Amino acid sequence: MELATLNNLERTDKPYQILDLEGQLVSDAPTIAPTQLVAMHRWMWLTRMFSDKIVALQRQGRATTFGPLNGQEASAVGIAAPLLTQDWLGGSYREVGSYMVKGIAPRAFIHGLRGYPLNELYSPEAHCLPFQIVIATQMLHIVGIAMAEKIKGSDAIAVGVCGDGASSEGDFNEALNFAGVFKAPAVLVVVNNGWAISVPRRLQSAAPTFAARGVGFGMPGVLVDGNDVLAVYKTMSEAAARARAGDGPTLVECITYRTGAHTTADDPTRYVPREDVEYWKERDPLVRFRRYLFDRQLLDESGEKEMVAGIEAEINEAVQADEAETLPAADAVFDYAFQELTPRLERQRGEMRREIEAIEQQRLERGTH
Amino acid sequence: MELATLNNLERTDKPYQILDLEGQLVSDAPTIAPTQLVAMHRWMWLTRMFSDKIVALQRQGRATTFGPLNGQEASAVGIAAPLLTQDWLGGSYREVGSYMVKGIAPRAFIHGLRGYPLNELYSPEAHCLPFQIVIATQMLHIVGIAMAEKIKGSDAIAVGVCGDGASSEGDFNEALNFAGVFKAPAVLVVVNNGWAISVPRRLQSAAPTFAARGVGFGMPGVLVDGNDVLAVYKTMSEAAARARAGDGPTLVECITYRTGAHTTADDPTRYVPREDVEYWKERDPLVRFRRYLFDRQLLDESGEKEMVAGIEAEINEAVQADEAETLPAADAVFDYAFQELTPRLERQRGEMRREIEAIEQQRLERGTH
Amino acid sequence: MSIATAINQEATLATAPKLTMIEAINSALRLEMERDERVVMFGEDIGSNGGVFRVTDGLQTRFGPKRVFDTPLAESGIIGTAVGMAVAGLRPIPEIQFAGFSYVAFNQLASQAAHIRLRSGGLYACPMVVRAPYGGGVKTPEMHSESVEGLFMQTPGLKIVIPSSPYDAKGLLAAAVADPDPVIFLENIKMYRSFKQPVPTERYVLPLGQAAVIQEGTDLSVFAYGAMVKVAQDAAKSVHTQTGASIEIIDLRSIVPLDEETIVASVTKTGRAVVVHEAPRMGGLGAELVAIINENCLYSLLKPVLRVTGYDIPYPHAFLEDLYLPTPTRVAQAILDTLED
Amino acid sequence: MSIATAINQEATLATAPKLTMIEAINSALRLEMERDERVVMFGEDIGSNGGVFRVTDGLQTRFGPKRVFDTPLAESGIIGTAVGMAVAGLRPIPEIQFAGFSYVAFNQLASQAAHIRLRSGGLYACPMVVRAPYGGGVKTPEMHSESVEGLFMQTPGLKIVIPSSPYDAKGLLAAAVADPDPVIFLENIKMYRSFKQPVPTERYVLPLGQAAVIQEGTDLSVFAYGAMVKVAQDAAKSVHTQTGASIEIIDLRSIVPLDEETIVASVTKTGRAVVVHEAPRMGGLGAELVAIINENCLYSLLKPVLRVTGYDIPYPHAFLEDLYLPTPTRVAQAILDTLED
Ligand SMILES: Cc1ncc(C[n+]2csc(CCOP(=O)(O)OP(=O)(O)O)c2C)c(N)n1
Ligand SMILES: Cc1ncc(C[n+]2csc(CCOP(=O)(O)OP(=O)(O)O)c2C)c(N)n1
Numbered sequence A, B: 001m002e003l004a005t006l007n008n009l010e011r012t013d014k015p016y017q018i019l020d021l022e023g024q025l026v027s028d029a030p031t032i033a034p035t036q037l038v039a040m041h042r043w044m045w046l047t048r049m050f051s052d053k054i055v056a057l058q059r060q061g062r063a064t065t066f067g068p069l070n071g072q073e074a075s076a077v078g079i080a081a082p083l084l085t086q087d088w089l090g091g092s093y094r095e096v097g098s099y100m101v102k103g104i105a106p107r108a109f110i111h112g113l114r115g116y117p118l119n120e121l122y123s124p125e126a127h128c129l130p131f132q133i134v135i136a137t138q139m140l141h142i143v144g145i146a147m148a149e150k151i152k153g154s155d156a157i158a159v160g161v162c163g164d165g166a167s168s169e170g171d172f173n174e175a176l177n178f179a180g181v182f183k184a185p186a187v188l189v190v191v192n193n194g195w196a197i198s199v200p201r202r203l204q205s206a207a208p209t210f211a212a213r214g215v216g217f218g219m220p221g222v223l224v225d226g227n228d229v230l231a232v233y234k235t236m237s238e239a240a241a242r243a244r245a246g247d248g249p250t251l252v253e254c255i256t257y258r259t260g261a262h263t264t265a266d267d268p269t270r271y272v273p274r275e276d277v278e279y280w281k282e283r284d285p286l287v288r289f290r291r292y293l294f295d296r297q298l299l300d301e302s303g304e305k306e307m308v309a310g311i312e313a314e315i316n317e318a319v320q321a322d323e324a325e326t327l328p329a330a331d332a333v334f335d336y337a338f339q340e341l342t343p344r345l346e347r348q349r350g351e352m353r354r355e356i357e358a359i360e361q362q363r364l365e366r367g368t369h
Numbered sequence C, D: 001m002s003i004a005t006a007i008n009q010e011a012t013l014a015t016a017p018k019l020t021m022i023e024a025i026n027s028a029l030r031l032e033m034e035r036d037e038r039v040v041m042f043g044e045d046i047g048s049n050g051g052v053f054r055v056t057d058g059l060q061t062r063f064g065p066k067r068v069f070d071t072p073l074a075e076s077g078i079i080g081t082a083v084g085m086a087v088a089g090l091r092p093i094p095e096i097q098f099a100g101f102s103y104v105a106f107n108q109l110a111s112q113a114a115h116i117r118l119r120s121g122g123l124y125a126c127p128m129v130v131r132a133p134y135g136g137g138v139k140t141p142e143m144h145s146e147s148v149e150g151l152f153m154q155t156p157g158l159k160i161v162i163p164s165s166p167y168d169a170k171g172l173l174a175a176a177v178a179d180p181d182p183v184i185f186l187e188n189i190k191m192y193r194s195f196k197q198p199v200p201t202e203r204y205v206l207p208l209g210q211a212a213v214i215q216e217g218t219d220l221s222v223f224a225y226g227a228m229v230k231v232a233q234d235a236a237k238s239v240h241t242q243t244g245a246s247i248e249i250i251d252l253r254s255i256v257p258l259d260e261e262t263i264v265a266s267v268t269k270t271g272r273a274v275v276v277h278e279a280p281r282m283g284g285l286g287a288e289l290v291a292i293i294n295e296n297c298l299y300s301l302l303k304p305v306l307r308v309t310g311y312d313i314p315y316p317h318a319f320l321e322d323l324y325l326p327t328p329t330r331v332a333q334a335i336l337d338t339l340e341d
């Protein structure tokens, strides 16, 4: 059980692996109940199928810009699966999979991705910070949350997740530094998927790994194979345990690959080398984990088919339910500035309502509708 | 000549030293001409005496807030002495000593410290970026300059200097990262003087050294005894040579101590432990280097007295000359927004001139003056 | 202080100790920390040093380093972690050592603290008070004198409060801490110790968004806040002596929310107005005030509203700042110009 | 385009190729890089990807990765290194991928690029052009639609240019690159490909600080810039059809310096004005315009100047942005209100 030691949390040279490409054990597997293992596989499928669905909706004008999740499912699930309900999670738009594992319903995302404000479906009990668009800023929020939980004396920890590109922002480094100085119960994760839109990983840092950043901020840095869900799970479990025990933060780098476009607005053929696509195809995280589960008879082909069909139904229902919902009125935008509208904003809301009425009037006059 | 190797540039455990507290050699001395060695001692004295003078002027209301330089003279001189004329230097308000070595006349600082805009005395040929007040921002400028020199194909390098506190800012880390990624011909120096105003070094980073930050950005980090002018000189020479050869940036940490107040507005007795003062008194950089020079008969007591008297005269003359100068008119403030005044600013300058006249008028009416 | 409050507080004030603004703010912070465990304070040098202006003096000793602590030198880190703490249920009061350094934390303030409610569809809020000294006239180095209210009023989601007296500072700070949304609380450096005023020992709240009529008048309205209130008073006195004009002075106290009713009522009555602030003129609060007056009382307006402000240039060097800042002379001249027929 | 320029360019324009704003900016960048070796360009995804909007398409191939390159994802780093390059004698053109992310680089822009001249007593300057797409209406995620001109006009030392057509974009960009001071060049996202216009192949310069009279009129002046020029035109057309009113439309083109002469002349003539922008109202350019009008042509003013702007709330979610932004309907209503006696 080499991994259980702190030493292991300092590997910065070679990514830690539990399953090789054939799904064979190369290190000790963590102790996970069989149902949980199958659940992890299902979450990976959910992540991929959800992503494909939103991309399809976006093409039909039924969703806004979306960043596909494909290729990163093992990191997504491995990061979130070991966390407790009270633990906080804060990531970027790419962490939809992790958030679903943590308890946010697919429909909550569908609603948001349709371009509307989050609603109560986005369960606060899941302790997931709404996604961050301004790259890396959430890392500081997560460290602040971890500091708060420590001040409050709770046993919750906080996990921040960002991309390789995000590691270049000042806020990422300040987050590592605050976490180190205040020994915050936090785990900070870089999901290194090789790209920040079109900018390759090598342009983000001259260091061989992002995990190596840890030492300069007084914390261990761990490099893990991000397409090996068991390796990510085990690393996160140990880092979380370390944080929970009051031993401070850990930096984790998951090496994975974004096999799709950056977002629905991106054309990766302009910059992704062909070889990459081939190389990473062989490293598909679902294929690897399926082999592991099949080998152990925890799942079989028909079981997986059923699983996939179930997910498809679940997602479709969520889309239908959300699209059937009455949408917020245009002037709902005034609900999110302050808890109570200021007199000025009351007047401005009136101004908008006047326009809404004018448009309605025009419509009636034109006899349309 | 252990230090000449790259390995040496990776020491992050124990500060590199050439002279021990008694001024005895503990590593090989760098090759420096005797006159240059004496000049270095004079620069250290100039740094200290200049600082004392400004503090005195400030007490008399003849200078604005000033951050004393005492205790850090070896770092100041060792950082700048190995640089060539074409090399750039950018530091904080605490780098007055380095800038004087690099070629900025004491009077240029006196003028600035009296609260006036820099004037032509601040020689552009010295290639010194005007001091930075917003902590750490100059580190990015220096890296930009280094990138520019590389793009232009010149052989100039750029040296950025900041404090231990500055290392916590996002900009410091972004500067390291850009320097690493673009293999900029830069040397980035943290002058760790133990304090950021009242905040002790241990609250700036959980890592044992700031030099350890280098590895996470793909560059060597060197820890050096910042009160040993030869050690700083030699480290900087090698880092500069490395940069000039196209081998990329180096991070240098000089361990020193601010023996005075943070600034003339600060009361260090509120937070500095007594033991510190004792401990660092023994490590006075001038005492150590004086012993070295005296031992080698490069200087003697009377020679040093003469040196000190010369410096005193030089500083006093500079103060007198500057105080005798005609000062800029109040509306000179309009000279620094843009190269050419916009029509709006022309009008505003007129507005200010109207006030200047009104004040003059009042004065005449009151019969004062 | 509003007239109603003044009456309520009259008795208390008679026996209240006289405090500087620094002492009044210290007292407010102490009371907030005593009554609400969730309140925590942090920033650069606020612990053992008690802040570079001693505003937090003694608070770390009183409440311990868990609730009052120094941070690494990183403003984005200070505000970013404060945002996290607020979301996690604390009531952080981060300090930015000088308001000009809020530029370094600009994103965490303007796109994060200000957007938590928006981004979460109202599921999360970000109640926090960012304290920051601001303002010129004390010969500081670069970026120590900047007025930043003009910036943050362009990034909606943040409230902005600027007291002009020890009494107001204490009451407004209590309101800011109780507010469910992020508040930027700007403390004028020059006023920190410039005068003392009776300030009740106990907690009291002055609601945000209410301007104070400092002096009633019928001929012209002067709008100011922070250190400019005193400048306006001095100017008004000299004009009154010279011309006998009756000048109304209004201390805005809160920039967001802005007490537009009081502004409009005053100009509707006087028909003439001057607005004074330290911040640059272009797009400053003065511009907004003129726009509000234009929209609501154009037909009462007898003369153009004049703006006496910092000029549209970078804040100048220490020994050249005096005439950059509005002086009583310049404000008096503007008042005289505006009074002319 | 001003009338004088129009005459000069008439011949060329007849044969000029029709370009989108993206193509016009790309052409300007190419010409600047060809004529001046000191010009370098960098930012996120501007290299092989040609920018997320393809504005820099082909430039890395043409000028090599030494002069056109991708950077790490760090806006403060991008602007901070650009400042250094400018001081060292280059002419950097950094790109901020979306103007809202300038918040992350706010300090490097507002206290560094803007202050190099001040801090060095004029010994150093900071000639650089910060390009950034801005503006709403295309259903982007958070912080992709922000208008930032209202912020940077409060931090003196920066020029701000906002073109409203391909022709203007090319000529103004040439002027910005030649300018000895830092310029923020804001490119409206919605207009990037919305229409084509004849744009001469060769280099030409449109001076900064000159507004363009898009349409002359005598009854009311509408001031706008960027995408709002088209909104103003649509609104004016509908009002004209309805009422026959003669409406003048002025495209400001440059926020700093601002062409106050043209503004004042127009309102002195028409006596009525409406100003339109996407940015929040409070302290936005609209406020400044009203203040300028108030100071210079109050006695010509027949009605309050109305501001049609983004509201004072955080920029809303994608599917709720339509009525946040000024629409032709809202602008027309404001024009009608202002025309009423
Ligand atoms: C501060 C900021 N700058 C730029 C962008 C535009 N942008 C969106 S995603 C992205 C790349 C992010 O790369 P990475 O952090 O590796 O995450 P990934 O998309 O690969 O998951 C960029 C540059 C942004 N959203 N925020
Ligand atoms: C961005 C910013 N934040 C805060 C300050 C106020 N301040 C001035 S000096 C200083 C401490 C700097 O410490 P360090 O970097 O170690 O340099 P030293 O003064 O020790 O040389 C602080 C906090 C500042 N000038 N800039």
Ligand SMILES: [Mg+2]
Pocket: A163, A164, A165, A191, A192, A193, A194, A195, A196, A197
């Ligand atoms: Mg990535």
Ligand SMILES: [Mg+2]
Pocket: B163, B164, B165, B191, B192, B193, B194, B195, B196, B197
């Ligand atoms: Mg220090």
